[in-house]
Amino acid sequence: MRDSSYNDRVLYVILLSMKHGEKLSEPIIREHVSFLRNLEEKGQLVLCGPFLDYKGGMVIIKAESMDEARRVAESDPFVSSGLESYEIRRLEVSNEDNNHLGMG
Numbered sequence: 001m002r003d004s005s006y007n008d009r010v011l012y013v014i015l016l017s018m019k020h021g022e023k024l025s026e027p028i029i030r031e032h033v034s035f036l037r038n039l040e041e042k043g044q045l046v047l048c049g050p051f052l053d054y055k056g057g058m059v060i061i062k063a064e065s066m067d068e069a070r071r072v073a074e075s076d077p078f079v080s081s082g083l084e085s086y087e088i089r090r091l092e093v094s095n096e097d098n099n100h101l102g103m104g
Contacts, residue, residue: 006062009097011046012069013089016076018055022083031077039072056084066090 018024039045039061050057059076063069069088078084 006044006064008062009093009095011091011093012061012063012066012072013091014059014061014069014073014076015087015089016056016058016078016084017086018084019082024078024083028077028081028083035076044072060091 036045036048036059039059044061044063046060046062048057048059059073061069061072063072066088073079073086073088076084076086079086
């Protein structure tokens with residue numbers, strides 16, 4: 001299901017960082033996966049996964065605004081439990097229309 005209100009040119013990158021000394025339990029991991037599945041069902045999830053060389057991960061979503069992206073990040077069980085912190089970055093998707101892929 002795709003919501004046409006999302007801007008296809010701007011995505012929100014939620015960078016998750018494990019707080020020092022914290023450990024993730026199986027129940028909180030299951031809650032996080034359920035949260036991601038819900039984002040997928042709503043058409044908001046673009047890409048997600050853990051980093052292999054850093055304690056944390058990344059969730060890329062579609063959102064109408066930075067405020068909405070912040071609400072999504074703060075609803076993630078990893079964040080709401082206090083186990084992980086987050087940062088959000090806005091990403092403009094490169095394409096021919098915005099000349100990011102043009103040759104000159």
